[in-house]
Amino acid sequence: MATRERTAGEYDCEPATTRRLESIPPGATVRHVDQLSPAELEAFLARLDGDGSADDPLEAGSVVVFTDNVRLE
Numbered sequence: 001m002a003t004r005e006r007t008a009g010e011y012d013c014e015p016a017t018t019r020r021l022e023s024i025p026p027g028a029t030v031r032h033v034d035q036l037s038p039a040e041l042e043a044f045l046a047r048l049d050g051d052g053s054a055d056d057p058l059e060a061g062s063v064v065v066f067t068d069n070v071r072l073e
Contacts, residue, residue: 018047024063033066 024030036044043056044064058064 018044018052021063029059029062031062031064033064036064 033041033044037057039057043053043058046052046056047058
């Protein structure tokens with residue numbers, strides 16, 4: 001799954017960014033994707049699509065744990 005980090009120059013306001021981590025920083029708030037509210041899940045998926053908003057309900061600095069979806073055929 002590809003992620004894209006945008007810069008402030010692409011927005012009129014500070015953007016919401018998403019990036020893949022190799023390890024979780026000490027003290028970080030960690031939530032599994034299944035623990036997100038419907039609004040938080042929608043904002044998270046929008047961030048992954050590169051459509052993040054600075055005013056979404058996700059807490060800056062938190063870590064969301066998830067896996068890729070796999071279809072068994």
